[in-house]
Amino acid sequence: MKLTQGFRMAIKSVLSSKLRTALSMLGILIGVATVIALVGMGQGSTKQVEEQVASLGTNSLSVTITGRGTATSLSLDDAMALADIPNVEGVSPTVSGSATVKYGKNSTSVTVEGITPDYEQVSDFSVQSGRYIASMDVKNTQKVALIGVDTATELFEEEDPVGKTIQVNGSRFTIVGLLEAKGSSLTGSNDEKIAIPITTGQKLFDSVGVRTVALKVTDLDLMDITVAALEAKLLEKFRGDDSSYRVFNQQDAVETLNSVNETMNTMLLYVAAITLLVGGIGVMNIMLVSVTERTREIGIRKSLGAKRRDILFQFLVEAVVISGMGGALGIGFGYLGSYVIGVVNGTDTSVPFNTVILSFAFSAFVGIVFGIFPANKASRLKPVDALRHD
Amino acid sequence: MTNESSGILIDINNLVKNYVMGRETVTILKGVSFQVEKGDFVAIVGPSGSGKSTMMNVIGCLDTPTDGSYKLDGIEVRGMSENKLADIRNKKIGFIFQGFHLLPRLTALENCELPLIYRGLPAKQRRAMAMKALEQVGLGERVHHRPSELSGGQQQRVAIARALATNPPILLADEPTGALDMKTGQEVLQLMEDLNRQGHTIVLITHDMEVAHRASRTVIMRDGVLTEERRDRDEADAGVQDGDQERLVKQA
Numbered sequence: 001m002k003l004t005q006g007f008r009m010a011i012k013s014v015l016s017s018k019l020r021t022a023l024s025m026l027g028i029l030i031g032v033a034t035v036i037a038l039v040g041m042g043q044g045s046t047k048q049v050e051e052q053v054a055s056l057g058t059n060s061l062s063v064t065i066t067g068r069g070t071a072t073s074l075s076l077d078d079a080m081a082l083a084d085i086p087n088v089e090g091v092s093p094t095v096s097g098s099a100t101v102k103y104g105k106n107s108t109s110v111t112v113e114g115i116t117p118d119y120e121q122v123s124d125f126s127v128q129s130g131r132y133i134a135s136m137d138v139k140n141t142q143k144v145a146l147i148g149v150d151t152a153t154e155l156f157e158e159e160d161p162v163g164k165t166i167q168v169n170g171s172r173f174t175i176v177g178l179l180e181a182k183g184s185s186l187t188g189s190n191d192e193k194i195a196i197p198i199t200t201g202q203k204l205f206d207s208v209g210v211r212t213v214a215l216k217v218t219d220l221d222l223m224d225i226t227v228a229a230l231e232a233k234l235l236e237k238f239r240g241d242d243s244s245y246r247v248f249n250q251q252d253a254v255e256t257l258n259s260v261n262e263t264m265n266t267m268l269l270y271v272a273a274i275t276l277l278v279g280g281i282g283v284m285n286i287m288l289v290s291v292t293e294r295t296r297e298i299g300i301r302k303s304l305g306a307k308r309r310d311i312l313f314q315f316l317v318e319a320v321v322i323s324g325m326g327g328a329l330g331i332g333f334g335y336l337g338s339y340v341i342g343v344v345n346g347t348d349t350s351v352p353f354n355t356v357i358l359s360f361a362f363s364a365f366v367g368i369v370f371g372i373f374p375a376n377k378a379s380r381l382k383p384v385d386a387l388r389h390d
Numbered sequence: 391m392t393n394e395s396s397g398i399l400i401d402i403n404n405l406v407k408n409y410v411m412g413r414e415t416v417t418i419l420k421g422v423s424f425q426v427e428k429g430d431f432v433a434i435v436g437p438s439g440s441g442k443s444t445m446m447n448v449i450g451c452l453d454t455p456t457d458g459s460y461k462l463d464g465i466e467v468r469g470m471s472e473n474k475l476a477d478i479r480n481k482k483i484g485f486i487f488q489g490f491h492l493l494p495r496l497t498a499l500e501n502c503e504l505p506l507i508y509r510g511l512p513a514k515q516r517r518a519m520a521m522k523a524l525e526q527v528g529l530g531e532r533v534h535h536r537p538s539e540l541s542g543g544q545q546q547r548v549a550i551a552r553a554l555a556t557n558p559p560i561l562l563a564d565e566p567t568g569a570l571d572m573k574t575g576q577e578v579l580q581l582m583e584d585l586n587r588q589g590h591t592i593v594l595i596t597h598d599m600e601v602a603h604r605a606s607r608t609v610i611m612r613d614g615v616l617t618e619e620r621r622d623r624d625e626a627d628a629g630v631q632d633g634d635q636e637r638l639v640k641q642a
Binding site for chain 1: 480513
């Protein structure tokens, strides 16, 4: 018997009992649809996280000072000295706190960051109009500020904020530049803040040292060495008290996030595999029923010269056709599902093509695996017994 | 008709068939010897339980004998693999069953094509052969009907066409009129007589003496033994049909 003939016969037989086929397909269909939808969602979130992390820059490091008091604080000069560590391209110490800003009748509470001019390069965060904080501003403790786009809209609505004077916790600051829009990152919104010279910030928040230092390295491959050198230097500075600072590696963060995502995706795969397994058992059930129901047909076919392998092939192909059709429909529903999820959640979803191929192939494979048992049972029937069956 | 020139098609010698039922072994066929020549129309008659169905299963290669020898068309069948037996069923034997045994989802034509599919023939050739067989049984116009849309007689004729389609040397009929009323039964028997006249060898299994008398030779089975054999026609049937007379003359 030829292959194409076998397929034609199987499809015909499968289509001739539509309800049963549809019901047995359901398991596989739901399984594949779940895989597609969940993977689509997972991929979407992975992409989003990756984009956010990339916006922070992977070649950056940050040091957070957690200690209090003079012994365990890092002065501005100490922070600037970190630039001497080999492979460090830029150092950007910051202090931050929140403050109430006021312009006319509008007022809002925002994050205020005290920065140095290097902030622009290290954090890759520039102004779209006006000028940046200059070193002279830092030196002279000038009351100038850069404003984030969201805060600008809130305070000034349609007006151009550059050159205007605002009140920050009661002190008057002149806005010299409007920051570019950067969106939110893992550390919160970048657009709802104002930036002032670090010295001004220290005065405003009445703090001695700096709270965080962002560093930029020149060579990503030397990250580990740089981190080690940085820690050595800080340890020396804090006289062995390694609990008062923390070095945070952006690369580590990316890896952590990726591993979290990976775990999630693996979990999804397990869920999908279980669903498909259950679907496969459904197909096997139906095929077993079908074998019993069609015992006489098998007997007739055998009496007409069907060999064992012909019967085996027929039932196997039927199982594969059922699960394959379930898989194909599942892909369709999965796409639809991931699209709907994306729209409802307002997140990106993307279904990788190889997942589609893989899940379809897997569903066909499930058909083969779970089709073998019933098909074998059918093929082993003795023609005499099968013909006698009612 | 080529009766005279042909050899022996079925040659059964001292054939035994046992069945194991629980702990007991039941012997159904107790050393049966039986020959069928090419062109014969033989009826195996016997009451139920006599072993005639087992006989038919063995002749049809649906079941294998326990002991003895069965040569079909010169080939020893005993001890053959399941695949070989399937091949022999496909090429040498055309089955006509009591319950027609047509596949309900297939049309008459597709039913007739089925054995040809298992022979591995290309679609065109299959169709032509199946059509020819259906025309032979007078169903050339109803080929696209499903069994459920055909009368019992028509269904049996489709079954006969299916048996004929592969052009087998032997037609094996198991109570072919059992599920039919008198009139259609007679029609089917008439058709079988016609086929026999065209040179087909037919083995007919029945419990009905009257049906058996339509054959040119009758063998009686009783308790697993062939007890009687008649080559002559019963006087009750004599002179019914010209065809029978014709064959009687040839047989004599």
